[in-house]
Amino acid sequence: MAFLRRTFLYSLVAAAAAVHGTASAAWPERPVHIVVPYAAGGFTDILARLVGTKLSERLGQPVVVENKPGASTMLGAEAVARSAPDGYTLLMATTSTLSTNPLMFRKMPYKVADFQPVALTGLTPFVLVAHPSVAVNDAAGLVAYARANPGKLNFAMLGPGSSTHLVDEMLRSQAKVDIRDIPYKGSGPANNDLLAGHVQLNFDAVSTAIPRIRSGHLKGLGITSETRSPLLPNVPTFKESGLPQMVAYSWYGLMAPAGTPGAVVEQLNRSVNEVLKMPEVQAQLESNGASAPTLNARQFADLIQEHTRTWERVIKPLNIQLD
Structure with missing residues:
Protein backbone atom coordinates (compact mmCIF):
# COMPACT_ATOMS: atom_id res chain seq x y z
CA MET A 1 0.00 0.00 0.00
CA ALA A 2 2.81 2.39 0.81
CA PHE A 3 4.31 1.69 -2.60
CA LEU A 4 0.97 2.38 -4.31
CA ARG A 5 0.50 5.60 -2.36
CA ARG A 6 3.99 6.77 -3.35
CA THR A 7 3.33 5.82 -6.96
CA PHE A 8 0.04 7.72 -6.92
CA LEU A 9 1.70 10.80 -5.41
CA TYR A 10 4.53 10.67 -7.92
CA SER A 11 1.91 10.52 -10.69
CA LEU A 12 0.20 13.61 -9.33
CA VAL A 13 3.52 15.47 -9.12
CA ALA A 14 4.40 14.46 -12.69
CA ALA A 15 1.00 15.53 -13.95
CA ALA A 16 1.28 18.87 -12.15
CA ALA A 17 4.74 19.38 -13.62
CA ALA A 18 3.43 18.61 -17.08
CA VAL A 19 0.63 21.14 -16.70
CA HIS A 20 3.09 23.67 -15.27
CA GLY A 21 5.44 23.14 -18.18
CA THR A 22 2.63 23.52 -20.72
CA ALA A 23 1.44 26.74 -19.12
CA SER A 24 4.96 28.14 -19.04
CA ALA A 25 5.60 27.14 -22.66
CA ALA A 26 2.40 28.97 -23.73
CA TRP A 27 3.31 32.15 -21.89
CA PRO A 28 2.58 34.93 -22.77
CA GLU A 29 -0.96 34.64 -24.10
CA ARG A 30 -2.09 38.16 -23.21
CA PRO A 31 -0.58 41.60 -22.47
CA VAL A 32 2.14 41.93 -19.83
CA HIS A 33 1.91 44.86 -17.40
CA ILE A 34 4.87 46.68 -15.88
CA VAL A 35 4.01 48.75 -12.81
CA VAL A 36 6.25 51.79 -12.29
CA PRO A 37 6.06 53.01 -8.67
CA TYR A 38 6.88 56.59 -9.73
CA ALA A 39 5.12 59.31 -11.71
CA ALA A 40 5.54 59.45 -15.47
CA GLY A 41 8.55 61.26 -16.92
CA GLY A 42 11.35 60.23 -14.56
CA PHE A 43 14.18 57.87 -15.39
CA THR A 44 12.42 54.82 -13.92
CA ASP A 45 9.41 55.48 -16.13
CA ILE A 46 11.56 56.17 -19.21
CA LEU A 47 13.48 52.94 -18.60
CA ALA A 48 10.30 50.89 -18.19
CA ARG A 49 8.84 52.24 -21.44
CA LEU A 50 12.10 51.76 -23.33
CA VAL A 51 12.44 48.15 -22.19
CA GLY A 52 8.71 47.51 -22.47
CA THR A 53 8.50 48.60 -26.11
CA LYS A 54 11.33 46.32 -27.18
CA LEU A 55 10.16 43.50 -24.90
CA SER A 56 6.76 43.57 -26.60
CA GLU A 57 8.45 42.85 -29.93
CA ARG A 58 10.26 39.88 -28.37
CA LEU A 59 7.25 38.41 -26.60
CA GLY A 60 4.69 38.98 -29.34
CA GLN A 61 2.30 40.59 -26.85
CA PRO A 62 1.71 44.20 -25.78
CA VAL A 63 3.67 45.37 -22.75
CA VAL A 64 1.66 48.00 -20.91
CA VAL A 65 3.37 50.42 -18.49
CA GLU A 66 1.25 51.63 -15.56
CA ASN A 67 2.34 54.38 -13.17
CA LYS A 68 1.39 53.86 -9.51
CA PRO A 69 3.41 56.47 -7.59
CA GLY A 70 3.26 57.05 -3.88
CA ALA A 71 4.56 56.11 -0.44
CA SER A 72 8.22 55.84 -1.47
CA THR A 73 7.40 53.25 -4.19
CA MET A 74 5.39 51.14 -1.73
CA LEU A 75 2.02 51.73 -3.38
CA GLY A 76 3.08 50.22 -6.69
CA ALA A 77 5.12 47.50 -5.04
CA GLU A 78 2.17 46.39 -2.92
CA ALA A 79 -0.04 46.13 -6.00
CA VAL A 80 2.43 43.79 -7.70
CA ALA A 81 3.12 41.76 -4.55
CA ARG A 82 -0.62 41.02 -4.32
CA SER A 83 -1.05 40.13 -7.99
CA ALA A 84 -1.15 36.62 -9.41
CA PRO A 85 2.30 34.99 -9.81
CA ASP A 86 1.81 34.27 -13.50
CA GLY A 87 4.28 36.59 -15.20
CA TYR A 88 1.66 39.04 -16.42
CA THR A 89 2.25 41.71 -13.76
CA LEU A 90 5.79 42.95 -13.13
CA LEU A 91 7.32 45.74 -11.07
CA MET A 92 10.05 48.11 -12.19
CA ALA A 93 11.67 48.15 -8.77
CA THR A 94 14.47 50.39 -7.57
CA THR A 95 16.95 50.62 -4.73
CA SER A 96 14.29 52.29 -2.59
CA THR A 97 11.77 49.50 -3.11
CA LEU A 98 13.80 46.56 -1.90
CA SER A 99 17.19 47.77 -0.60
CA THR A 100 16.51 50.82 1.57
CA ASN A 101 12.78 50.94 2.40
CA PRO A 102 12.93 47.64 4.37
CA LEU A 103 15.78 49.07 6.43
CA MET A 104 13.95 52.28 7.41
CA PHE A 105 10.17 51.89 7.45
CA ARG A 106 8.54 50.52 10.59
CA LYS A 107 5.54 49.19 8.68
CA MET A 108 5.51 48.08 5.06
CA PRO A 109 2.69 46.56 2.98
CA TYR A 110 5.06 44.03 1.42
CA LYS A 111 8.15 41.97 2.23
CA VAL A 112 11.27 41.42 0.15
CA ALA A 113 10.29 37.75 0.03
CA ASP A 114 7.09 38.70 -1.82
CA PHE A 115 9.13 39.22 -5.00
CA GLN A 116 11.09 37.13 -7.45
CA PRO A 117 13.98 39.01 -9.11
CA VAL A 118 13.72 38.78 -12.91
CA ALA A 119 16.27 41.02 -14.61
CA LEU A 120 18.50 44.00 -13.90
CA THR A 121 17.69 46.86 -16.27
CA GLY A 122 20.06 49.59 -15.13
CA LEU A 123 22.62 50.97 -12.71
CA THR A 124 23.24 54.69 -12.24
CA PRO A 125 25.92 56.32 -10.05
CA PHE A 126 25.70 59.65 -8.26
CA VAL A 127 27.64 62.79 -9.18
CA LEU A 128 28.69 65.27 -6.51
CA VAL A 129 28.11 68.73 -7.94
CA ALA A 130 29.08 72.06 -6.40
CA HIS A 131 28.27 75.71 -6.94
CA PRO A 132 31.15 77.50 -8.73
CA SER A 133 31.78 79.56 -5.58
CA VAL A 134 33.16 76.46 -3.83
CA ALA A 135 36.93 76.87 -4.13
CA VAL A 136 37.77 73.23 -4.97
CA ASN A 137 37.72 71.23 -8.19
CA ASP A 138 37.55 67.61 -7.11
CA ALA A 139 36.49 65.38 -4.24
CA ALA A 140 39.96 65.27 -2.71
CA GLY A 141 40.02 69.05 -2.56
CA LEU A 142 36.53 69.10 -1.08
CA VAL A 143 37.47 66.69 1.70
CA ALA A 144 40.54 68.76 2.58
CA TYR A 145 38.52 72.00 2.60
CA ALA A 146 35.66 70.50 4.64
CA ARG A 147 38.06 69.15 7.25
CA ALA A 148 39.70 72.56 7.57
CA ASN A 149 36.32 74.37 7.62
CA PRO A 150 33.85 72.17 9.55
CA GLY A 151 30.21 73.16 9.19
CA LYS A 152 30.78 75.76 6.46
CA LEU A 153 29.44 73.68 3.57
CA ASN A 154 25.89 72.45 3.03
CA PHE A 155 24.27 69.61 1.08
CA ALA A 156 20.87 70.01 -0.53
CA MET A 157 18.98 66.82 0.31
CA LEU A 158 15.45 65.58 -0.30
CA GLY A 159 14.46 64.53 3.21
CA PRO A 160 15.52 61.81 5.66
CA GLY A 161 16.08 58.45 4.01
CA SER A 162 16.17 59.83 0.48
CA SER A 163 18.96 58.72 -1.84
CA THR A 164 20.58 62.15 -1.57
CA HIS A 165 20.53 61.92 2.21
CA LYS A 176 35.10 62.16 8.33
CA VAL A 177 33.85 65.61 7.39
CA ASP A 178 31.26 67.97 8.87
CA ILE A 179 29.02 69.03 5.98
CA ARG A 180 25.48 69.98 6.98
CA ASP A 181 22.22 68.85 5.32
CA ILE A 182 19.58 71.33 4.19
CA PRO A 183 16.31 69.43 3.59
CA TYR A 184 14.06 70.27 0.64
CA LYS A 185 10.60 69.01 -0.29
CA GLY A 186 11.47 68.54 -3.95
CA SER A 187 14.32 68.48 -6.44
CA GLY A 188 13.09 71.69 -8.10
CA PRO A 189 13.57 73.97 -5.05
CA ALA A 190 16.81 72.15 -4.14
CA ASN A 191 18.30 72.68 -7.59
CA ASN A 192 17.17 76.31 -7.70
CA ASP A 193 18.91 77.06 -4.40
CA LEU A 194 22.01 75.18 -5.52
CA LEU A 195 22.24 77.14 -8.77
CA ALA A 196 21.72 80.36 -6.81
CA GLY A 197 24.47 79.44 -4.35
CA HIS A 198 22.23 79.28 -1.28
CA VAL A 199 23.52 75.72 -0.77
CA GLN A 200 26.86 74.56 -2.11
CA LEU A 201 26.64 70.81 -2.77
CA ASN A 202 24.33 68.11 -4.06
CA PHE A 203 24.51 64.50 -5.21
CA ASP A 204 22.77 64.36 -8.56
CA ALA A 205 22.05 61.88 -11.35
CA VAL A 206 24.49 61.89 -14.27
CA SER A 207 21.77 62.78 -16.78
CA THR A 208 20.71 65.95 -14.93
CA ALA A 209 24.22 66.91 -13.84
CA ILE A 210 25.74 66.87 -17.34
CA PRO A 211 24.11 70.01 -18.83
CA ARG A 212 24.75 72.03 -15.68
CA ILE A 213 28.39 70.99 -15.53
CA ARG A 214 28.98 71.59 -19.24
CA SER A 215 27.35 75.02 -19.06
CA GLY A 216 29.54 75.99 -16.11
CA HIS A 217 26.59 76.55 -13.78
CA LEU A 218 27.91 73.78 -11.53
CA LYS A 219 31.18 71.91 -11.02
CA GLY A 220 31.48 68.15 -10.98
CA LEU A 221 33.67 67.08 -8.07
CA GLY A 222 33.34 63.30 -7.98
CA ILE A 223 31.33 60.32 -9.17
CA THR A 224 30.43 57.22 -7.14
CA SER A 225 31.01 54.71 -9.95
CA GLU A 226 33.88 52.23 -10.18
CA THR A 227 35.28 54.04 -13.23
CA ARG A 228 34.83 57.48 -14.74
CA SER A 229 31.72 58.15 -16.79
CA PRO A 230 32.41 58.62 -20.53
CA LEU A 231 29.89 61.45 -20.37
CA LEU A 232 31.93 63.23 -17.67
CA PRO A 233 35.52 62.21 -18.38
CA ASN A 234 36.97 65.07 -16.33
CA VAL A 235 35.09 64.16 -13.16
CA PRO A 236 37.21 61.74 -11.06
CA THR A 237 35.78 58.82 -9.14
CA PHE A 238 35.84 58.95 -5.37
CA LYS A 239 38.12 55.93 -5.48
CA GLU A 240 40.67 58.06 -7.35
CA SER A 241 40.24 60.76 -4.74
CA GLY A 242 41.28 58.55 -1.83
CA LEU A 243 37.86 57.18 -0.81
CA PRO A 244 37.88 53.61 -2.17
CA GLN A 245 34.68 52.57 -0.33
CA MET A 246 32.71 55.50 -1.75
CA VAL A 247 31.05 53.44 -4.48
CA ALA A 248 27.27 53.68 -4.78
CA TYR A 249 24.63 53.11 -7.41
CA SER A 250 20.90 53.18 -7.80
CA TRP A 251 19.69 49.92 -9.31
CA TYR A 252 16.59 49.35 -11.44
CA GLY A 253 15.12 46.01 -12.36
CA LEU A 254 12.05 43.94 -13.11
CA MET A 255 10.50 41.90 -10.31
CA ALA A 256 7.70 39.35 -10.43
CA PRO A 257 5.50 38.17 -7.58
CA ALA A 258 7.05 35.31 -5.61
CA GLY A 259 5.93 31.96 -6.96
CA THR A 260 6.08 32.97 -10.62
CA PRO A 261 7.01 29.85 -12.65
CA GLY A 262 10.74 29.46 -13.15
CA ALA A 263 10.34 28.96 -16.90
CA VAL A 264 8.54 32.31 -17.20
CA VAL A 265 11.23 34.08 -15.15
CA GLU A 266 13.93 32.53 -17.30
CA GLN A 267 12.17 33.55 -20.52
CA LEU A 268 11.70 37.09 -19.26
CA ASN A 269 15.31 37.34 -18.10
CA ARG A 270 16.60 36.12 -21.45
CA SER A 271 14.33 38.48 -23.40
CA VAL A 272 15.18 41.52 -21.26
CA ASN A 273 18.91 40.86 -21.60
CA GLU A 274 18.51 40.60 -25.39
CA VAL A 275 16.69 43.94 -25.35
CA LEU A 276 19.44 45.57 -23.27
CA LYS A 277 22.06 44.49 -25.83
CA MET A 278 20.30 46.33 -28.67
CA PRO A 279 22.47 49.26 -29.87
CA GLU A 280 19.60 51.74 -29.70
CA VAL A 281 18.77 50.69 -26.13
CA GLN A 282 22.43 50.83 -25.07
CA ALA A 283 22.69 54.32 -26.59
CA GLN A 284 19.65 55.46 -24.59
CA LEU A 285 21.04 54.02 -21.38
CA GLU A 286 24.45 55.58 -21.93
CA SER A 287 22.91 58.98 -22.64
CA ASN A 288 21.39 58.82 -19.15
CA GLY A 289 24.66 57.75 -17.54
CA ALA A 290 23.34 54.22 -16.95
CA SER A 291 24.82 50.79 -17.53
CA ALA A 292 23.14 47.38 -17.58
CA PRO A 293 25.40 44.37 -17.01
CA THR A 294 23.95 41.08 -18.25
CA LEU A 295 22.82 39.09 -15.20
CA ASN A 296 20.65 36.04 -14.80
CA ALA A 297 17.87 36.11 -12.19
CA ARG A 298 20.06 34.57 -9.46
CA GLN A 299 22.85 37.06 -10.09
CA PHE A 300 20.35 39.91 -9.99
CA ALA A 301 19.09 38.66 -6.62
CA ASP A 302 22.69 38.60 -5.37
CA LEU A 303 23.22 42.18 -6.60
CA ILE A 304 20.16 43.35 -4.67
CA GLN A 305 21.48 41.73 -1.49
CA GLU A 306 24.90 43.29 -2.01
CA HIS A 307 23.41 46.75 -2.44
CA THR A 308 21.19 46.23 0.59
CA ARG A 309 24.25 45.42 2.70
CA THR A 310 25.97 48.57 1.41
CA TRP A 311 23.07 50.79 2.46
CA GLU A 312 22.59 48.95 5.75
CA ARG A 313 26.10 50.03 6.76
CA VAL A 314 24.99 53.63 6.18
CA ILE A 315 21.47 53.45 7.61
CA LYS A 316 21.96 51.32 10.73
CA PRO A 317 24.23 53.76 12.65
CA LEU A 318 21.77 56.57 11.88
CA ASN A 319 18.80 54.60 13.28
CA ILE A 320 16.47 56.08 10.65
CA GLN A 321 12.86 55.08 11.44
CA LEU A 322 10.15 56.22 9.05
CA ASP A 323 6.37 55.78 9.25
Missing part, protein backbone atom coordinates in the same frame (compact mmCIF):
# COMPACT_ATOMS: atom_id res chain seq x y z
CA LEU A 166 22.04 58.43 2.23
CA VAL A 167 24.87 59.29 -0.16
CA ASP A 168 25.57 62.46 1.87
CA GLU A 169 25.84 60.30 4.97
CA MET A 170 28.10 57.83 3.19
CA LEU A 171 30.51 60.63 2.28
CA ARG A 172 30.40 62.17 5.76
CA SER A 173 31.14 58.82 7.34
CA GLN A 174 33.93 57.76 5.02
CA ALA A 175 35.64 61.14 4.68
Whole structure:
Protein backbone atom coordinates (compact mmCIF):
# COMPACT_ATOMS: atom_id res chain seq x y z
CA MET A 1 0.00 0.00 0.00
CA ALA A 2 2.81 2.39 0.81
CA PHE A 3 4.31 1.69 -2.60
CA LEU A 4 0.97 2.38 -4.31
CA ARG A 5 0.50 5.60 -2.36
CA ARG A 6 3.99 6.77 -3.35
CA THR A 7 3.33 5.82 -6.96
CA PHE A 8 0.04 7.72 -6.92
CA LEU A 9 1.70 10.80 -5.41
CA TYR A 10 4.53 10.67 -7.92
CA SER A 11 1.91 10.52 -10.69
CA LEU A 12 0.20 13.61 -9.33
CA VAL A 13 3.52 15.47 -9.12
CA ALA A 14 4.40 14.46 -12.69
CA ALA A 15 1.00 15.53 -13.95
CA ALA A 16 1.28 18.87 -12.15
CA ALA A 17 4.74 19.38 -13.62
CA ALA A 18 3.43 18.61 -17.08
CA VAL A 19 0.63 21.14 -16.70
CA HIS A 20 3.09 23.67 -15.27
CA GLY A 21 5.44 23.14 -18.18
CA THR A 22 2.63 23.52 -20.72
CA ALA A 23 1.44 26.74 -19.12
CA SER A 24 4.96 28.14 -19.04
CA ALA A 25 5.60 27.14 -22.66
CA ALA A 26 2.40 28.97 -23.73
CA TRP A 27 3.31 32.15 -21.89
CA PRO A 28 2.58 34.93 -22.77
CA GLU A 29 -0.96 34.64 -24.10
CA ARG A 30 -2.09 38.16 -23.21
CA PRO A 31 -0.58 41.60 -22.47
CA VAL A 32 2.14 41.93 -19.83
CA HIS A 33 1.91 44.86 -17.40
CA ILE A 34 4.87 46.68 -15.88
CA VAL A 35 4.01 48.75 -12.81
CA VAL A 36 6.25 51.79 -12.29
CA PRO A 37 6.06 53.01 -8.67
CA TYR A 38 6.88 56.59 -9.73
CA ALA A 39 5.12 59.31 -11.71
CA ALA A 40 5.54 59.45 -15.47
CA GLY A 41 8.55 61.26 -16.92
CA GLY A 42 11.35 60.23 -14.56
CA PHE A 43 14.18 57.87 -15.39
CA THR A 44 12.42 54.82 -13.92
CA ASP A 45 9.41 55.48 -16.13
CA ILE A 46 11.56 56.17 -19.21
CA LEU A 47 13.48 52.94 -18.60
CA ALA A 48 10.30 50.89 -18.19
CA ARG A 49 8.84 52.24 -21.44
CA LEU A 50 12.10 51.76 -23.33
CA VAL A 51 12.44 48.15 -22.19
CA GLY A 52 8.71 47.51 -22.47
CA THR A 53 8.50 48.60 -26.11
CA LYS A 54 11.33 46.32 -27.18
CA LEU A 55 10.16 43.50 -24.90
CA SER A 56 6.76 43.57 -26.60
CA GLU A 57 8.45 42.85 -29.93
CA ARG A 58 10.26 39.88 -28.37
CA LEU A 59 7.25 38.41 -26.60
CA GLY A 60 4.69 38.98 -29.34
CA GLN A 61 2.30 40.59 -26.85
CA PRO A 62 1.71 44.20 -25.78
CA VAL A 63 3.67 45.37 -22.75
CA VAL A 64 1.66 48.00 -20.91
CA VAL A 65 3.37 50.42 -18.49
CA GLU A 66 1.25 51.63 -15.56
CA ASN A 67 2.34 54.38 -13.17
CA LYS A 68 1.39 53.86 -9.51
CA PRO A 69 3.41 56.47 -7.59
CA GLY A 70 3.26 57.05 -3.88
CA ALA A 71 4.56 56.11 -0.44
CA SER A 72 8.22 55.84 -1.47
CA THR A 73 7.40 53.25 -4.19
CA MET A 74 5.39 51.14 -1.73
CA LEU A 75 2.02 51.73 -3.38
CA GLY A 76 3.08 50.22 -6.69
CA ALA A 77 5.12 47.50 -5.04
CA GLU A 78 2.17 46.39 -2.92
CA ALA A 79 -0.04 46.13 -6.00
CA VAL A 80 2.43 43.79 -7.70
CA ALA A 81 3.12 41.76 -4.55
CA ARG A 82 -0.62 41.02 -4.32
CA SER A 83 -1.05 40.13 -7.99
CA ALA A 84 -1.15 36.62 -9.41
CA PRO A 85 2.30 34.99 -9.81
CA ASP A 86 1.81 34.27 -13.50
CA GLY A 87 4.28 36.59 -15.20
CA TYR A 88 1.66 39.04 -16.42
CA THR A 89 2.25 41.71 -13.76
CA LEU A 90 5.79 42.95 -13.13
CA LEU A 91 7.32 45.74 -11.07
CA MET A 92 10.05 48.11 -12.19
CA ALA A 93 11.67 48.15 -8.77
CA THR A 94 14.47 50.39 -7.57
CA THR A 95 16.95 50.62 -4.73
CA SER A 96 14.29 52.29 -2.59
CA THR A 97 11.77 49.50 -3.11
CA LEU A 98 13.80 46.56 -1.90
CA SER A 99 17.19 47.77 -0.60
CA THR A 100 16.51 50.82 1.57
CA ASN A 101 12.78 50.94 2.40
CA PRO A 102 12.93 47.64 4.37
CA LEU A 103 15.78 49.07 6.43
CA MET A 104 13.95 52.28 7.41
CA PHE A 105 10.17 51.89 7.45
CA ARG A 106 8.54 50.52 10.59
CA LYS A 107 5.54 49.19 8.68
CA MET A 108 5.51 48.08 5.06
CA PRO A 109 2.69 46.56 2.98
CA TYR A 110 5.06 44.03 1.42
CA LYS A 111 8.15 41.97 2.23
CA VAL A 112 11.27 41.42 0.15
CA ALA A 113 10.29 37.75 0.03
CA ASP A 114 7.09 38.70 -1.82
CA PHE A 115 9.13 39.22 -5.00
CA GLN A 116 11.09 37.13 -7.45
CA PRO A 117 13.98 39.01 -9.11
CA VAL A 118 13.72 38.78 -12.91
CA ALA A 119 16.27 41.02 -14.61
CA LEU A 120 18.50 44.00 -13.90
CA THR A 121 17.69 46.86 -16.27
CA GLY A 122 20.06 49.59 -15.13
CA LEU A 123 22.62 50.97 -12.71
CA THR A 124 23.24 54.69 -12.24
CA PRO A 125 25.92 56.32 -10.05
CA PHE A 126 25.70 59.65 -8.26
CA VAL A 127 27.64 62.79 -9.18
CA LEU A 128 28.69 65.27 -6.51
CA VAL A 129 28.11 68.73 -7.94
CA ALA A 130 29.08 72.06 -6.40
CA HIS A 131 28.27 75.71 -6.94
CA PRO A 132 31.15 77.50 -8.73
CA SER A 133 31.78 79.56 -5.58
CA VAL A 134 33.16 76.46 -3.83
CA ALA A 135 36.93 76.87 -4.13
CA VAL A 136 37.77 73.23 -4.97
CA ASN A 137 37.72 71.23 -8.19
CA ASP A 138 37.55 67.61 -7.11
CA ALA A 139 36.49 65.38 -4.24
CA ALA A 140 39.96 65.27 -2.71
CA GLY A 141 40.02 69.05 -2.56
CA LEU A 142 36.53 69.10 -1.08
CA VAL A 143 37.47 66.69 1.70
CA ALA A 144 40.54 68.76 2.58
CA TYR A 145 38.52 72.00 2.60
CA ALA A 146 35.66 70.50 4.64
CA ARG A 147 38.06 69.15 7.25
CA ALA A 148 39.70 72.56 7.57
CA ASN A 149 36.32 74.37 7.62
CA PRO A 150 33.85 72.17 9.55
CA GLY A 151 30.21 73.16 9.19
CA LYS A 152 30.78 75.76 6.46
CA LEU A 153 29.44 73.68 3.57
CA ASN A 154 25.89 72.45 3.03
CA PHE A 155 24.27 69.61 1.08
CA ALA A 156 20.87 70.01 -0.53
CA MET A 157 18.98 66.82 0.31
CA LEU A 158 15.45 65.58 -0.30
CA GLY A 159 14.46 64.53 3.21
CA PRO A 160 15.52 61.81 5.66
CA GLY A 161 16.08 58.45 4.01
CA SER A 162 16.17 59.83 0.48
CA SER A 163 18.96 58.72 -1.84
CA THR A 164 20.58 62.15 -1.57
CA HIS A 165 20.53 61.92 2.21
CA LEU A 166 22.04 58.43 2.23
CA VAL A 167 24.87 59.29 -0.16
CA ASP A 168 25.57 62.46 1.87
CA GLU A 169 25.84 60.30 4.97
CA MET A 170 28.10 57.83 3.19
CA LEU A 171 30.51 60.63 2.28
CA ARG A 172 30.40 62.17 5.76
CA SER A 173 31.14 58.82 7.34
CA GLN A 174 33.93 57.76 5.02
CA ALA A 175 35.64 61.14 4.68
CA LYS A 176 35.10 62.16 8.33
CA VAL A 177 33.85 65.61 7.39
CA ASP A 178 31.26 67.97 8.87
CA ILE A 179 29.02 69.03 5.98
CA ARG A 180 25.48 69.98 6.98
CA ASP A 181 22.22 68.85 5.32
CA ILE A 182 19.58 71.33 4.19
CA PRO A 183 16.31 69.43 3.59
CA TYR A 184 14.06 70.27 0.64
CA LYS A 185 10.60 69.01 -0.29
CA GLY A 186 11.47 68.54 -3.95
CA SER A 187 14.32 68.48 -6.44
CA GLY A 188 13.09 71.69 -8.10
CA PRO A 189 13.57 73.97 -5.05
CA ALA A 190 16.81 72.15 -4.14
CA ASN A 191 18.30 72.68 -7.59
CA ASN A 192 17.17 76.31 -7.70
CA ASP A 193 18.91 77.06 -4.40
CA LEU A 194 22.01 75.18 -5.52
CA LEU A 195 22.24 77.14 -8.77
CA ALA A 196 21.72 80.36 -6.81
CA GLY A 197 24.47 79.44 -4.35
CA HIS A 198 22.23 79.28 -1.28
CA VAL A 199 23.52 75.72 -0.77
CA GLN A 200 26.86 74.56 -2.11
CA LEU A 201 26.64 70.81 -2.77
CA ASN A 202 24.33 68.11 -4.06
CA PHE A 203 24.51 64.50 -5.21
CA ASP A 204 22.77 64.36 -8.56
CA ALA A 205 22.05 61.88 -11.35
CA VAL A 206 24.49 61.89 -14.27
CA SER A 207 21.77 62.78 -16.78
CA THR A 208 20.71 65.95 -14.93
CA ALA A 209 24.22 66.91 -13.84
CA ILE A 210 25.74 66.87 -17.34
CA PRO A 211 24.11 70.01 -18.83
CA ARG A 212 24.75 72.03 -15.68
CA ILE A 213 28.39 70.99 -15.53
CA ARG A 214 28.98 71.59 -19.24
CA SER A 215 27.35 75.02 -19.06
CA GLY A 216 29.54 75.99 -16.11
CA HIS A 217 26.59 76.55 -13.78
CA LEU A 218 27.91 73.78 -11.53
CA LYS A 219 31.18 71.91 -11.02
CA GLY A 220 31.48 68.15 -10.98
CA LEU A 221 33.67 67.08 -8.07
CA GLY A 222 33.34 63.30 -7.98
CA ILE A 223 31.33 60.32 -9.17
CA THR A 224 30.43 57.22 -7.14
CA SER A 225 31.01 54.71 -9.95
CA GLU A 226 33.88 52.23 -10.18
CA THR A 227 35.28 54.04 -13.23
CA ARG A 228 34.83 57.48 -14.74
CA SER A 229 31.72 58.15 -16.79
CA PRO A 230 32.41 58.62 -20.53
CA LEU A 231 29.89 61.45 -20.37
CA LEU A 232 31.93 63.23 -17.67
CA PRO A 233 35.52 62.21 -18.38
CA ASN A 234 36.97 65.07 -16.33
CA VAL A 235 35.09 64.16 -13.16
CA PRO A 236 37.21 61.74 -11.06
CA THR A 237 35.78 58.82 -9.14
CA PHE A 238 35.84 58.95 -5.37
CA LYS A 239 38.12 55.93 -5.48
CA GLU A 240 40.67 58.06 -7.35
CA SER A 241 40.24 60.76 -4.74
CA GLY A 242 41.28 58.55 -1.83
CA LEU A 243 37.86 57.18 -0.81
CA PRO A 244 37.88 53.61 -2.17
CA GLN A 245 34.68 52.57 -0.33
CA MET A 246 32.71 55.50 -1.75
CA VAL A 247 31.05 53.44 -4.48
CA ALA A 248 27.27 53.68 -4.78
CA TYR A 249 24.63 53.11 -7.41
CA SER A 250 20.90 53.18 -7.80
CA TRP A 251 19.69 49.92 -9.31
CA TYR A 252 16.59 49.35 -11.44
CA GLY A 253 15.12 46.01 -12.36
CA LEU A 254 12.05 43.94 -13.11
CA MET A 255 10.50 41.90 -10.31
CA ALA A 256 7.70 39.35 -10.43
CA PRO A 257 5.50 38.17 -7.58
CA ALA A 258 7.05 35.31 -5.61
CA GLY A 259 5.93 31.96 -6.96
CA THR A 260 6.08 32.97 -10.62
CA PRO A 261 7.01 29.85 -12.65
CA GLY A 262 10.74 29.46 -13.15
CA ALA A 263 10.34 28.96 -16.90
CA VAL A 264 8.54 32.31 -17.20
CA VAL A 265 11.23 34.08 -15.15
CA GLU A 266 13.93 32.53 -17.30
CA GLN A 267 12.17 33.55 -20.52
CA LEU A 268 11.70 37.09 -19.26
CA ASN A 269 15.31 37.34 -18.10
CA ARG A 270 16.60 36.12 -21.45
CA SER A 271 14.33 38.48 -23.40
CA VAL A 272 15.18 41.52 -21.26
CA ASN A 273 18.91 40.86 -21.60
CA GLU A 274 18.51 40.60 -25.39
CA VAL A 275 16.69 43.94 -25.35
CA LEU A 276 19.44 45.57 -23.27
CA LYS A 277 22.06 44.49 -25.83
CA MET A 278 20.30 46.33 -28.67
CA PRO A 279 22.47 49.26 -29.87
CA GLU A 280 19.60 51.74 -29.70
CA VAL A 281 18.77 50.69 -26.13
CA GLN A 282 22.43 50.83 -25.07
CA ALA A 283 22.69 54.32 -26.59
CA GLN A 284 19.65 55.46 -24.59
CA LEU A 285 21.04 54.02 -21.38
CA GLU A 286 24.45 55.58 -21.93
CA SER A 287 22.91 58.98 -22.64
CA ASN A 288 21.39 58.82 -19.15
CA GLY A 289 24.66 57.75 -17.54
CA ALA A 290 23.34 54.22 -16.95
CA SER A 291 24.82 50.79 -17.53
CA ALA A 292 23.14 47.38 -17.58
CA PRO A 293 25.40 44.37 -17.01
CA THR A 294 23.95 41.08 -18.25
CA LEU A 295 22.82 39.09 -15.20
CA ASN A 296 20.65 36.04 -14.80
CA ALA A 297 17.87 36.11 -12.19
CA ARG A 298 20.06 34.57 -9.46
CA GLN A 299 22.85 37.06 -10.09
CA PHE A 300 20.35 39.91 -9.99
CA ALA A 301 19.09 38.66 -6.62
CA ASP A 302 22.69 38.60 -5.37
CA LEU A 303 23.22 42.18 -6.60
CA ILE A 304 20.16 43.35 -4.67
CA GLN A 305 21.48 41.73 -1.49
CA GLU A 306 24.90 43.29 -2.01
CA HIS A 307 23.41 46.75 -2.44
CA THR A 308 21.19 46.23 0.59
CA ARG A 309 24.25 45.42 2.70
CA THR A 310 25.97 48.57 1.41
CA TRP A 311 23.07 50.79 2.46
CA GLU A 312 22.59 48.95 5.75
CA ARG A 313 26.10 50.03 6.76
CA VAL A 314 24.99 53.63 6.18
CA ILE A 315 21.47 53.45 7.61
CA LYS A 316 21.96 51.32 10.73
CA PRO A 317 24.23 53.76 12.65
CA LEU A 318 21.77 56.57 11.88
CA ASN A 319 18.80 54.60 13.28
CA ILE A 320 16.47 56.08 10.65
CA GLN A 321 12.86 55.08 11.44
CA LEU A 322 10.15 56.22 9.05
CA ASP A 323 6.37 55.78 9.25
